Structure formats: structure tokens, C-alpha cells
Amino acid sequence: MGLLAQGIVSGVLVGGLYALMSLGISLSWGALKIINLAHFAFILLSAYLVYQLTVSFGLDPLLTILIILPLFFLVGVLMQLFFHLARVDEFKSLIVSFGLLIIFQSLIQTTWSADFRRIGSALNPYETESFFIGSVAFPLAQLMAFVSALLIAGAMYLLFTRTYFGKAVRAVAQDPEMARAFGVDPRRVAVILSGLSTAFSALAGVFIAIGQTLFPGLAVGWFGIVFSVVILGGLGNALGAVVAGVIIGVAAGVATILWGPLAAPLVTFLILIGALLFRPEGLLTTRSVA
């Protein structure tokens, strides 16, 4: 029983990380109608930067957040301006952002070589720390990711439902021209939203750098899980992303324990297919942005 409990706990927490990784794409897609694959590159780049800052300057990995988040917010802003200038529609955005993903991945490989990079226990105090409830462990790095995801999701929910900016975002998502007629500047809304999305992706990168070993090929391996979370959670729905992430994390974890690790991806994607067929608008429809 302890084994199952551990599997579930592990799944829930890693689900938070999955949610964090998926927030960027989900918000972009739902609110901005842009499928931005470059987010995978941002997560990866952020992770590498965290690694480099920690290793070169001896910073605590969590402290790097102070540098990383504003930096990537800016990157998101620039990216949105670029998309706006180039007038990409949803379909083109897929292709253009994939091109950007390839470019960034190559630049990462050129800069840091294709070899594996880990911060290492000396500089990374969070690597193997856990809280224990009974014999069940709550890994610290994953716990932080999970809590961040929850906080952000909650903040996004409040933002979208209670603030003027949130209303503006929803208006722009539904009909940019109408929104403009009501005094909302779609471009400014889009730019801010893009900055936020990218910052969230960067935050995911921080936790990845703390908890995993890095190599340039990591990014492409995330496609499957992130898209599962995005669809299951509903486009643009931050809370949905958290719920979806947890569901997928737990399903994979339990499947691993019951049937072995090979069964986990199968279960994950069967869930995705089920979601696509029976509830493609996501689990928490009423609260989605778009």
C-alpha cells in the first residue's frame, strides 16, 4: 500500500511540473490563437541558463528566478511583437514556432555541447530533499513546482475572472475587433499575455534544472506530455492544466506500479485520446479563457 501511495504522491507532484510546462502553450493557444512550439525551447533555454548561472556564479538555483523570470517575460513580449508584425495565423504559427524551436535547440547545442549537464549536489541543495509523511516522500523540488503551479493557476483564474485585464483578455480571445471597439488594445493584451506565458515556461525550466539532467534533445521528448496536458486541461485554462497535469502524472505513476514503466506512456496517451474524443474542450470548460 505504501508503494501505491508513493506512486500517487509522486504522480501528483510531477503533475504540477507538467502543468507548469504546459501553461505557456495553453495560454498562447487559448487566448492568442497561436500554437507556439518555441515554448519548449524556452523551457530548455531557461533550464540551461539556470544551470550556467548556478555553476558559474555559485548562485542558489532558486535565486536565479529573479533574473530568469523578467528576462523571459521580455523574450515573450518580443516574440509576440514578432508574431504580430509577421501576421501569423494559427496554422502558420505552428510552423514558424517549430522553426524557432529548431534554431534555439541548435544554438543551445552549440553553446553547451551535446553532452549532459547537471548542477550537481554541491551547488544544488534541493536535489534530493524531501518531506516525509509517514513513509511517503514528498520530493522538495517537485513540491515547489507543484505549489508554484497551483499558485499561478489560482492567480490566473482570479486575473481572468476578477480583473479588467482578465476581461480584456477574454474579449480579445473571442473577437479582437470587437474588443478594440470597446477600447481594448488587443496588441497590448497579447503582448502582456505572451510575456506571462513565457515567464511561466521559464519557471518550469528552473525546476527542471534543479531536478533533472539536461541535454539538448530533452525538448522534443516533452511534446507528448505537454500536449496531453494542454488538451485535457482545455486551451487557455490554467486551473485545467493543473488538474490535467495531476491526472496524467497520477495515471502514469499508478500504471508504472501496476504494470511496469512501459505501460505509463500508453496510459497517458489513451487518456489523451479519450479526452480528445469525448471532451475536446477540456475538463473545466466553464472557466476557460476562450
Place this chain on the structure above:
Amino acid sequence: MTGRARTLIGFVVVGTALGLVPNLEEILTFPRFYLIFLFTIFFWVAQASSWNILTGYSGYFSFGQGAFYGVGVYTASVLVGKHGWSFITALPIAGVVAGATGLVLGLVVFRVRRLTGEIFALTTLAVAFVLASVARLSPSIDGGTGIFMTGTAVPEVLGEFTTAVYRLTLLIALVAVVTAYLIHDSRLGWGLFAIRDDEAVASGLGVPTFRYKMIALGANASLAGLMGGLWSIQLGFVTIDDVFNIRVPLFVILMSVLGGMRHWMGPVVGAVIITTLADRLNSAGLADVNQIVIGGMLVVLALAVREGVYVRMRRRWGTTAITFFGVLVVTIVLGINESLISDFAYAMVATVVVMLLPERAWDQIRRFFGRREPGAGDERAEGLTRTGS
């Protein structure tokens, strides 16, 4: 003689000419590698063309090319590598099984009413992952150990190994392109385009949307699987990660977007361009730059080339021909490059660059040469962009 008859004869002529190339190897003394270069192009022509039949014609964006390709590769590999079947028998079965996979997918997915475009796309992506997982889990398919296809015998009548692969890929590529062509100019094609423009309206007009979509998906899947089955012997050692990865699904998108998704020649042109460029960059020994250039091209061309390169080439076919053959002849005569493929690449790039010049630049060039046609250039551009074919 009708246009269709002429085009079909054109296919026969081109097909025969290409098919005879291996026989010319002795006479023209070109390196055998050229055959491999060509059949790599054929591989991508088949993949991109088959993909476009579904996505370009019907508008249902598919990330699933990898799934159908993978089913084809593994069907052939399991039959031949694990059970000792003959390759030539296993090949069509690979196509059939892949086609069946597509049809099953279509049965499930096309019945769901709320399936929007992007959702369909992700469903196809998910199917690829599911199939990969199934193959991983089941030792009778792969189970992680991989399948050895090296040393597979091909029928002697086709020639030695490289020539045999060449002829088979040529055949399958021709089948794919001809299929795309025939569908394009048929009622089925018209129906698919109607679906792409507005499915509800098409349905209202009496188009049997479900049936047509199934046909398109079936054609896509079976062609992808057929070529996949053949490709298993080029891979040599078939593993899940080498087969079910992002490469095939993404490259077919790139090629079709570049060449143009509204015409059956689009993917062909796109496949030729991308394969040649990737090959030359690889051979120039610039590993990392290769990736950056391809990514950069993807970005720039997707933004600058709305209807695809092929439409522009056809619109200005005279300029295309002059540029292409001009540069080709010049580079061959000057002997700048060691490889004919590089000469071809230069000619191709020059043509693409010229195609990218916008209409206004052409007007200015025409004015420069004193042949001014007031406004005609812009009108033509506008007109063709609207109808796009």
C-alpha cells in the same frame, strides 16, 4: 487530347526516364550515390504527397504521418525480419495494414462532431505515441529489442540492392503523385476542397463528407505505410525511436507548406527542395548550421510564401526555366562544384530566391527592360492568389 491524358502520358514518360537512370550509370559514370540521393527524394515525395491528400485537400491537419509510416515499417519488418516472409510479399501488406489503421482511426474520429481542426491534429499525434507504446510493450512486435532488416533479399529482377530500392521507391512515389493528381482533378477532389473551405456548407451541398474524408485518410495512410515498409531495408536496424519520432511528421509539413498545399505538385517541389538542401548542408560538413538553416528557412519561408513556391513557379514558368537551367548550365560548365547534386542545388536555390521576389520587383525589372505592362502583373498576382489551384 485531353489535359488529363496529356498529364498521364507525362507521368509515364517521366517515370520511365527516371526508371532508366540506373541503367545509364555505366554510360554516364556518375557516382552511385546519386541514386541514393534520388531515391531519398522519392521517399519524401511519397510521404509529402500522401500527407497533402488529407491535409492540403481536406484541411484536416494531420500530425499522424509518423504513425502510418511507422505501421508500414513495422509491418514489413515483423513479417520479414521476424517471420522470414519475402520482402516483395510483405511490402503491399505493409501498405494495407497502414491503410487499415488510418481507416479505423477515421471511423472513430470523423464520427465525433465537435472535432475541430487543431484537435484532430493532436489526436493524430497522440495516435502515433500510442502505436509506439504498443510496439514497445509487445515483444512480438518489437519489445525494445529492435528488428534487423540488414541482409534482406530483394528480387534479382530489380537489380542489385541500391538499384532495386531505387526502382521500388520510384514506383511508390509515382503511385503517390498520380493518386494525388487524379484526386485533385476529380469530383472527390472538388468535394475535399469544399470540405476544406467550409464543411457545413459542403455537406449542405450534398458532398458525402464522411466518405470523402475516409478515402483521403485511407489514401494517405496506405501510401505512407507502403513507402515505410520499403524504407525498412534502408534503415537496416529498425527500432521504435528511429521510426516513431518527430522527423517524418514534421518534414512532410515543411515540404508541403514550402511547395504549396493546394496543388498536387506542391509537395513534390517542396520535397525536392528540402531534401536537396538538407543533403548539401550535411555534406558541406556544417552539422549545427544545418539545423539552424533549416529552422531559419522554415520561419522565413512560412512567412513569405503564402501559397507555396510551386504556384509562383507555374505563374512565371518562363522565368523559372531560364533561371534554373541557366544557373545549372553555368555551374556545370564553370566546374565550381565537385558534385552534380551541388550544381542542382545552386540552380534550385537561385530559382527559389527569384520566385520569392514580390510582384513589384518584377514590375520594376520589366520597366527597366522597357516592356511595361501597365498593372497586368498585379492583377494576375491578385487573381491567382484568390483562386489558388
Place this chain on the structure above:
Amino acid sequence: MRQHRRWSYMAVITTLALIAAACGDGEGGATSTLAPGTTGAPQTTEAETDTETTAATGEPIRIGGTLALTGVFAATAAIHQATGEVFVERLNESGGLLGRPVEWVLLDDESTPDLAAAAYERLITEDEVDLVIGPYGTGNITAAMAVAQRYGYVFPHHTASLTYAYNYECHFSSWSTGLHPNITNPNLLYDAIESSGTPPETIGFVVNEFPGTMFISYGQPDTDEGGAVAEAEKRGWEVVLDVTFPIATSDWGPIAAQIKDADPDFLFIAGLGLDAPNIINAMQTIDYQPAGMFVQWPAPGPLLGTEGADGIMSVTIFEEHPPFTDDPEAVEVAADISQALADSGVPYTKVETQAAASWTAWEYLQQAAEGAGSLDQEAMCNWLIENGADTLFHGNIEFFPDQQNYYEDLSKIKQVQDGDWWVVYPSEFAAPDRSVIYSP
């Protein structure tokens, strides 16, 4: 429309610039005329002054090959690239091959077997290289070997793990595990563990679904030969855990939980690359550490920096300490390779199995050509089979045709002790004052 035009111009300019940049270094230059090289006798080097190098003269001998310069295998392929470059440089400085300078024509196979096959076909039929050397990665090697076989080229290669599949008469592997690594490697490990005096009673297996590690653990598919698991059972050890995980696993928590639950006396990680650090980290996080661990083919660097990795064992052919460093030439070469690795930005710069295997494959090629006195493939192949090779890192190698040209298992067991890798078994190869540390 204006936006569109601007983009069109940009597209033109960008494409031109990119192409110009890409083609700048590559094409043009030497044509491959086949004037026979001069065959002056190679001069011996004077050892004293290092400025006095002998010049190899004549038409270069071109050795073709690919490596995974990009793609999933790029990390380890970088080691092979650096090693090969050092070999070629040293060879040229000491008179070249048969008196002629050597040129390595290296292409990128992008970690993709069909590209590897196409590249070798290009190297052989278009570039018309004189010799070939194998790529990195089992899939790539398999595909390339088929091409080499078709054209009758001698095919030395370094890292193909699926030994049973290779029966080309002229393939020569420097992956010195012999033909049955699924039997010999585990038994070497189990002997080592038993030499500590306290063998385990229970053992757990965590297996990466990569073909090479599947082979080591379970043996050749569709045969009864068995592998690490079966050999453990033969020793009377109870197998309390046997899980296989996908290559792209990202969540190691549940696997770690299963290991902790089974609590084996010894944990056999049939994994590669990052598997061991990931699993160990995940176990540490749930406060568990097995009494003893083994990992098959780890990336050596990351493992050293992992908390809880002390005591883990692995296999190796060469390590940078005595008795391996008793040979001054080995020391010198290892230093050169380390320098090259550092220059190319690889984080872990010590020479170990990968670099050693790479070096040995190059030596096969050199000795074959020198022994046969020519570049004739058949002559070289026969010479190698008849005479074997005398290598720097692997000692004397013989190629037994009835064992698919494989030799015996030359692996040794190394262990992380005091933060570094040391060979601990067999004792005649163990580092001074080092031996297996294990007690369940």
C-alpha cells in the same frame, strides 16, 4: 500587401545569406584525381625535440566515416570525434599511413540510421574514399556495416552492442566484450561481487528498453541463452525486481518507489547515459539507497557528481590510473585525447571505454593497411584475421572467424570510491590498494 513584400525581400536576402554562409567553407577545392601516392619509406621520429616531426608526403589517404554530430547520440559522439582527430593528427605527425598523409572525411549522420547508410554510400561511391571507419550508435553502425559489406570495405567499428547480429567477414569490433556479453559481462560482475566475501541474496533489475541493454539483461531475442537475469538466478540469488523502462522516461519517482519496495541486496541498472543519476536521485529523494549497485554503460561524468552514487560499479576497458598507465605511450595518448576533449567543450575529459574503443578501431585500420602493405580491402581483411592487432588500450586482439571475428571479454569492473572511478576487479588490473567494496 506591403507587409508581404517586405517579408519577401527579407526572405530573399536571408536565404542568400544563409546559403552563402553554408556553402562558404564546404565545396570547391581539391579534385580527387587518383595519382598514385609516393611511397617513400616512412622516417622514424627522433624522440628528443618535439619540433622535429616527419612529414607524410603524397596524395592523402582518405578515410570516410560518419558520427552522430547532431541528434540524440551527439553527446557521446563528441568523444569519438575528438579521439579520431587526435589519432589522425598523431599519425600524420609520425609519417602518415604507408608514407602518405591521412585525411578523415567525416559526415554527420544526425543519429539516424538511414542517413548513416546514405552517407556511407556517398563516401564510397561519390567521394571515393580509400578506407572507412564505423560510426557511433548501434543502429547507425548496423546500417553502415551493410553498406560496407556491399562494397567489400573493411569495417572497423567501436560501439556496436548487439554482437550476435554481425556476421560480415570483414567487420572488426573494438567493443571488447566478446561475442556473448550477455553472459560474460554479468558473470564478471557477479564474480567481482562475490570476491568481496559477502554475496547478495536478493537482486533487482531495472532495464532500459534500449536494444543493447535488453540484450545484456535477457539475451538475444527468440533464444534461450539468457542474460544477466538468468545468470543471477543460476547463482542462487533471488530476483526480487525486474522492470523495463522506456528510454524517454521523465518521472523516475514510481520506479524508485518500486525499487525501495522490493529492497534488493544489489541493484543492477541495465542502463546508459543518465539512467543511473536519475534513478539514484529518485531513490535518494525517497530516502533509500541499495547496499550495492551496478550500471552498464553510464555517462561517467554526471554519475560522479551524484549524491548516493558512491560504491556503484560499472564495466570498463581502460582507466587513467595504474596499471593501465604503466605504459608511457598510453599516458601520452590519453593526455592528448583529454586535451582534445577539453578543447571541444566536453565536460568529462578523462579517457575511458568510449575513447579507448575508438582509438583501437583506428589502430585496426592502420595496422591492417601497414600489415598488408596496401589499401586493398581484401588483403587488409585477410591480414587482420590472420594476424590480429596489437593495440594500445586493449593489448593483443585476435579475430576468430568462427566467433564472428570476436575475441574474448576484456572488460574490467570499476567502482566509484572516494568520488572517482577505480578499477577494482580482476585484482591484477585493480588500481593500487583498491578492491571491491560491497556488503549487503
